[in-house]
Amino acid sequence: MAKVTIDGRSIEVPDGTTILQAARMIGPEVAPPTMCYHSKLKTSGGYCRTCLVEVTKGSEKDPRPMPKLVASCRTTVMDGMEVGNQTSPKVIEARKGVVEFLLLNHPLDCPICDQAGECHLQDLSYEHGSSKTRTDFERRTFEKIDIGDKIQLHMTRCILCYRCVKVADQITDGRVHGVLNRGDHSEISTYIEQAVDNDFSGNMIDVCPVGALTDKTFRFKSRVWFTKPVTAHRDCEKCSGKVNLWYKGEEVLRVTGRKDQWGEVEEFICNTCRFDKKNTSDWTLEGPAHISNQSVISANHYEVFKKPTEFKLNDIKPLKIEEGSKS
Amino acid sequence: MGKKLLLEHDHVPGIQGYEVYRQHGGYQSVEKAVKTMSPEAIVEEVKKSGLRGRGGAGFPTGMKWSFLAKPEGVARYLVCNADESEPGTFKDRYLMSRIPHLLVEGMITSSFALGVNTAFIYIRGEYYYIVRILENAIAEAYANGFLGKNILGSGYNLDLHVQVGAGAYICGEETALLESLEGKRGNPRIKPPFPAIAGLYGCPTVVNNVETIAAVVPIVNQGGDAYAQIGIGKSAGTKLISASGHINKPGVYEIEMGITVEDFIYSDEYCGGIKNGKKLKAVVAGGSSVPILPADKILTLANGEKRLMSYESLSDGGFGGGTMLGSGGFIVMDETTSIVENLFTFARFYHHESCGQCSPCREGTAWMEKILHKIMDGHGTLADIDLLWEIQAKIEGNTICPLGDAAAWPVASAIRHFRSEFEEYVSNPKSVKVVRHYDAMQNA
Numbered sequence: 001m002a003k004v005t006i007d008g009r010s011i012e013v014p015d016g017t018t019i020l021q022a023a024r025m026i027g028p029e030v031a032p033p034t035m036c037y038h039s040k041l042k043t044s045g046g047y048c049r050t051c052l053v054e055v056t057k058g059s060e061k062d063p064r065p066m067p068k069l070v071a072s073c074r075t076t077v078m079d080g081m082e083v084g085n086q087t088s089p090k091v092i093e094a095r096k097g098v099v100e101f102l103l104l105n106h107p108l109d110c111p112i113c114d115q116a117g118e119c120h121l122q123d124l125s126y127e128h129g130s131s132k133t134r135t136d137f138e139r140r141t142f143e144k145i146d147i148g149d150k151i152q153l154h155m156t157r158c159i160l161c162y163r164c165v166k167v168a169d170q171i172t173d174g175r176v177h178g179v180l181n182r183g184d185h186s187e188i189s190t191y192i193e194q195a196v197d198n199d200f201s202g203n204m205i206d207v208c209p210v211g212a213l214t215d216k217t218f219r220f221k222s223r224v225w226f227t228k229p230v231t232a233h234r235d236c237e238k239c240s241g242k243v244n245l246w247y248k249g250e251e252v253l254r255v256t257g258r259k260d261q262w263g264e265v266e267e268f269i270c271n272t273c274r275f276d277k278k279n280t281s282d283w284t285l286e287g288p289a290h291i292s293n294q295s296v297i298s299a300n301h302y303e304v305f306k307k308p309t310e311f312k313l314n315d316i317k318p319l320k321i322e323e324g325s326k327s
Numbered sequence: 328m329g330k331k332l333l334l335e336h337d338h339v340p341g342i343q344g345y346e347v348y349r350q351h352g353g354y355q356s357v358e359k360a361v362k363t364m365s366p367e368a369i370v371e372e373v374k375k376s377g378l379r380g381r382g383g384a385g386f387p388t389g390m391k392w393s394f395l396a397k398p399e400g401v402a403r404y405l406v407c408n409a410d411e412s413e414p415g416t417f418k419d420r421y422l423m424s425r426i427p428h429l430l431v432e433g434m435i436t437s438s439f440a441l442g443v444n445t446a447f448i449y450i451r452g453e454y455y456y457i458v459r460i461l462e463n464a465i466a467e468a469y470a471n472g473f474l475g476k477n478i479l480g481s482g483y484n485l486d487l488h489v490q491v492g493a494g495a496y497i498c499g500e501e502t503a504l505l506e507s508l509e510g511k512r513g514n515p516r517i518k519p520p521f522p523a524i525a526g527l528y529g530c531p532t533v534v535n536n537v538e539t540i541a542a543v544v545p546i547v548n549q550g551g552d553a554y555a556q557i558g559i560g561k562s563a564g565t566k567l568i569s570a571s572g573h574i575n576k577p578g579v580y581e582i583e584m585g586i587t588v589e590d591f592i593y594s595d596e597y598c599g600g601i602k603n604g605k606k607l608k609a610v611v612a613g614g615s616s617v618p619i620l621p622a623d624k625i626l627t628l629a630n631g632e633k634r635l636m637s638y639e640s641l642s643d644g645g646f647g648g649g650t651m652l653g654s655g656g657f658i659v660m661d662e663t664t665s666i667v668e669n670l671f672t673f674a675r676f677y678h679h680e681s682c683g684q685c686s687p688c689r690e691g692t693a694w695m696e697k698i699l700h701k702i703m704d705g706h707g708t709l710a711d712i713d714l715l716w717e718i719q720a721k722i723e724g725n726t727i728c729p730l731g732d733a734a735a736w737p738v739a740s741a742i743r744h745f746r747s748e749f750e751e752y753v754s755n756p757k758s759v760k761v762v763r764h765y766d767a768m769q770n771a
Contacts (some may be wrong), residue, residue: 098687105690162684317650
């Protein structure tokens, strides 16, 4: 076991836990934001640099601070480690820089992007970014391409998190896409415009933190905050069959995997569940999906806002209606 | 003449071949090592010698070797980093093309010390002609019993392979090199784990620069203590310096560490002074990524003493007033050089060579190049100079591998020491442009 202190709050975690995992155990207030890390994908993380933290004390044995900021998703804790996240001015500054770099060539086309409302980059730039851009250079653009009949790739929006590459490596039977070229010319693509065609390819859409990979069966059908997520399951021979159905009225507009508190897929689902089962009769409904009340999707009132604990009914004076005003 | 350990025989005719090399004391270190020494004893000698990595970082080689994990039944590898791509550095090219057997000998001795049975030389693709030279040398070593099974009857086996890279600067970063060697895209790995624990094919691996491996030969021959006597303080031994730029005698020089920078630039034994009697303006002392220093700062330290060619003296003053020995790519610039144009060239290089894995380097290097291009074209503003400064500060230290730092340091140092020149470009774009074109016509 190792004791680690993050932003002044301590927790004991098993050896081999990363700083990020430990921070998430403590709570969302101290958890660094992430873009490329995904808890269900091995070797993910380390690329985007949004989760950088400052290690002010290396460990009980070797209390020296680490010379550079470290990626919390790829650094394991040591006993006695002290970490600065939100409390470290260095981290705040570096994170602001990372957001600026990520947005440098991002089209910021949120008004017409299907990911808007559940986009990690949108949240990240709102929370950690700056309110104006400092670049007036032309942004890097790419043509949209269809990779397979169900997925569209809009490379212009991509932040190169490598999550879709890891999905293809780890849960499909063969990867046919990857990163081509290098530096800021890097792009996700299939080799010689091949189609991504396998039973689990749809998970690439779910793990994409931005709107680079979108579900062609859902494109432009609705803004996500007008759809109502409902948890449901079915007996599927290929996958767990545990999904969220996104309703608009009586119609199921899309099917996705269930995501946890951090926006990461809990269990990957197959393409049959995702693309072919869009009738309520295909599913056993479980109930309204749990949506954080910070998400815009909760505007659909699935979760009743919690009452503040100190709130007392007696504090409110009843509105007096004067008899005379009634006529 | 200064002491020479590596390039002592580089001008002997036929030294590329086995016979001549052997006549000049070649392969003695292998004989001494496999017949009279234990692997641990060699590592101990290298530790005593104080040899530091010659590829740029200057990490003590003996210590790096002692970190190598030695689990039972798992293969270990030694990889020679011959992907010499730092602009301004060409010492390994010279060494490998002149005395290929010295590298082969160093590889055998080092492999024996580390208990390695398969070793690789990873060489950059642009050095295709050296591949042939190295392969000839390796074939000769096999033919004479220095490679292969049961070397010199000692029971020790070693196979040495040359692998050609495809021409990417990033593959000089040791983990990217290993990825490339495994046949994958040359992206740096995220550390930990370090190669000493999990390197090539997941096995414990040591990656050393060509010059470092070559320096093992004199260390084993003379003993670590004798080697430590050469040089100054913690900068033991000799260093190959690739001198280029506006000097009378550009080329590769082997220096004993501790000579003054002034001596190196102006003495006839080395660079022979500035070309055409011009004045010295600035020096990039260790390859394009180290901070550039103006003439007064490179020649003298803050306390008025002369700056020496050594790891410590060159980095004296930190990043504000010092630089680094780096890989020894010594680029001299005379008074006619435009620091802004020079920086643009460097920035373009790092933009081109960024692997694109992590966001600060991928986006930042491109952004810096664009801004410098804008300044060069006469459209820059004073705010652009500050922006450049801020971008480099946000790249430095926040990336996966040192390429981000390498891209940030030249920008930081150029603005720190030559800010007025950037302001000149921004304030008088027209005059600067005219001067530039006029100069170009004069030189044509």
